[in-house]
Amino acid sequence: MGESGFTEQEEKVLKPFFTNLDKDIFVLTNLPEVVKGALFSRYSRSSKSLRRLLLEEFINDAETGFREMVALSEGMGDSQVVATKKAEEFYDRVLVGYGDDSVAELGGAHIACENVSNIASKYLEDSRIGISPLEKSTRYVYFDKKVNGKYLYHLEQDIMASRHTDLYISTCDSLFDSYAKLVEPTKKWLEEKFPRENDASDRAYSSTIRAKACDILRGFLPASTLTNVGLYGNGRSLEYLMAKMYSAGKELKEMDFIAGQMHSELSKVIPSFVKRARGQYGEPTIEFLAETRKGLQALAEKVSGNDKPEAREEVTITSYDKDAEEKVAAASLYPFTDLSFAQVKEKVKKMPRSERLKIIDEALKRRKNRRHKPGRGFEHAYYEFDLLCNYAAYRDLHRHRVLTQQRQDLTVKHGFDVPVEAEAIGFEKEFNEQMGNAAEAWKKISTDVGEKQAQYVVPFAYKIRWGVSLNLRELYHLVELRSTVQGHADYRRVVLKMLGEVKKVQPELVKHMKFVDFRGAKEIGLERLEAEKKTDKKLEELKKRHIGP
Numbered sequence: 001m002g003e004s005g006f007t008e009q010e011e012k013v014l015k016p017f018f019t020n021l022d023k024d025i026f027v028l029t030n031l032p033e034v035v036k037g038a039l040f041s042r043y044s045r046s047s048k049s050l051r052r053l054l055l056e057e058f059i060n061d062a063e064t065g066f067r068e069m070v071a072l073s074e075g076m077g078d079s080q081v082v083a084t085k086k087a088e089e090f091y092d093r094v095l096v097g098y099g100d101d102s103v104a105e106l107g108g109a110h111i112a113c114e115n116v117s118n119i120a121s122k123y124l125e126d127s128r129i130g131i132s133p134l135e136k137s138t139r140y141v142y143f144d145k146k147v148n149g150k151y152l153y154h155l156e157q158d159i160m161a162s163r164h165t166d167l168y169i170s171t172c173d174s175l176f177d178s179y180a181k182l183v184e185p186t187k188k189w190l191e192e193k194f195p196r197e198n199d200a201s202d203r204a205y206s207s208t209i210r211a212k213a214c215d216i217l218r219g220f221l222p223a224s225t226l227t228n229v230g231l232y233g234n235g236r237s238l239e240y241l242m243a244k245m246y247s248a249g250k251e252l253k254e255m256d257f258i259a260g261q262m263h264s265e266l267s268k269v270i271p272s273f274v275k276r277a278r279g280q281y282g283e284p285t286i287e288f289l290a291e292t293r294k295g296l297q298a299l300a301e302k303v304s305g306n307d308k309p310e311a312r313e314e315v316t317i318t319s320y321d322k323d324a325e326e327k328v329a330a331a332s333l334y335p336f337t338d339l340s341f342a343q344v345k346e347k348v349k350k351m352p353r354s355e356r357l358k359i360i361d362e363a364l365k366r367r368k369n370r371r372h373k374p375g376r377g378f379e380h381a382y383y384e385f386d387l388l389c390n391y392a393a394y395r396d397l398h399r400h401r402v403l404t405q406q407r408q409d410l411t412v413k414h415g416f417d418v419p420v421e422a423e424a425i426g427f428e429k430e431f432n433e434q435m436g437n438a439a440e441a442w443k444k445i446s447t448d449v450g451e452k453q454a455q456y457v458v459p460f461a462y463k464i465r466w467g468v469s470l471n472l473r474e475l476y477h478l479v480e481l482r483s484t485v486q487g488h489a490d491y492r493r494v495v496l497k498m499l500g501e502v503k504k505v506q507p508e509l510v511k512h513m514k515f516v517d518f519r520g521a522k523e524i525g526l527e528r529l530e531a532e533k534k535t536d537k538k539l540e541e542l543k544k545r546h547i548g549p
Contacts, residue, residue, distance in 0.1 A: 113230075317505070409455055412438065
């Protein structure tokens with residue numbers, strides 16, 4: 001026996017599957033996802049170590065079909081092939097009794113969804129937990145190129161089957177034409193207004209100019225614009241995401257197509273974890289979501305009647321906990337007592353307010369940067385906001401998935417934002433005309449085809465209404481992160497207004513929000529330049545580390 005507790009032969013067999021064999025902390029390698037999930041599931045009901053478990057109950061047990069699922073080379077681990085059929089049999093046979101839902105969280109997959117619309121990308125990224133998405137950014141990538149003579153936007157099937165095909169194509173093409181035509185003039189204007197500083201490298205400066213030009217022009221882009229989304233998720237979350245996409249596909253055909261493609265590809269690598277997205281279990285879920293949506297839509301139309309949307313502020317606080325100070329103070333103390341929560345709350349309630357504020361101060365006064373998060377006691381106070389901001393800014397803030405978010409459909413009913421630089425650069429008139437043309441196209445398509453489908457022709461500059469509920473702890477994170485100058489001015493303005501609304505009603509609870517950049521409400525110029533300079537320093541340090549001076 002070696003130091004690992006395994007024989008020399010056992011070590012040879014196990015070595016490909018773990019980062020080490022003699023430490024208590026290790027990572028699994030070269031194993032199919034279904035095996036990882038099953039292994040951890042069995043782990044919870046065994047006294048054996050994970051490595052011993054893999055050896056004795058998986059590798060050495062012929063009935064598991066392990067060696068057929070993992071095709072090993074002579075070097076024991078130089079390559080692997082997932083035998084899908086054997087994996088399915090293995091899952092059904094070995095995992096019975098371990099709880100399929102929880103086991104499916106122990107295996108995952110990376111999946112790329114390319115050339116999907118900016119309507120579809122929001123559906124893909126809606127999941128709160130279990131899935132981590134990244135999307136091609138309209139802030140750092142130009143969308144001015146044609147492929148095979150065509151701009152990259154989605155041709156929505158129902159619109160293309162209607163009498164508005166030409167209108168839809170001409171509207172989207174025209175929006176892209178303006179965007180593409182203005183890229184160089186916008187860059188030139190920025191370079192003249194903000195000449196390169198001596199301490200900025202060519203790389204940092206050009207990257208900053210590109211980002212600023214993208215920020216200024218992205219309002220032209222229609223929601224049909226194609227993007228790429230990369231997702232990493234566990235099996236359970238991916239399975240539910242596909243069920244939601246299938247359900248949404250009953251209204252928007254693009255969602256059904258994407259769900260089907262995802263299902264087909266994920267079935268090649270984690271088949272057992274995603275098989276219930278359809279079939280006996282999946283179909284009832286799909287119908288439940290679709291029929292519930294339909295029922296609520298009918299009731300909403302009755303309630304709304306013929307009322308027109310009110311002209312509201314960009315940010316409106318609609319609800320907040322009046323006793324937030326008591327809740328936060330009590331919840332912050334609770335883990336450090338052996339009293340019931342009711343007892344702690346009663347004691348805090350009887351305190352003078354000054355004593356409650358001392359507790360809150362104690363919980364926050366040592367923060368040195370925005371990464372020093374308030375404790376979970378701050379999750380006991382909630383705030384609700386009604387937000388009305390342009391779709392481009394919404395897409396950025398949508399990434400905060402911990403928030404409870406509910407968006408309305410994208411329409412032209414709430415107007416649009418004009419880039420503050422449009423007049424100076426000389427495209428304000430063109431911008432307004434393009435927004436007007438898009439609005440006319442939306443009206444015709446929504447009347448004849450439907451408002452769901454008409455979303456695709458709406459430019460990013462138009463405003464979308466969405467409701468947000470979040471706790472105080474998340475408010476700290478959201479405002480301090482999204483107010484930094486590297487961000488787009490539109491969403492910096494939104495989060496600063498959210499902070500302002502809370503300050504009006506509960507200033508003591510946000511006074512420790514010390515890492516807010518209030519320049520977000522002003523014109524700053526090249527917001528990303530300082531960040532790019534820092535990137536230059538990091539690149540130089542890496543070069544020295546790996547290449548030498």
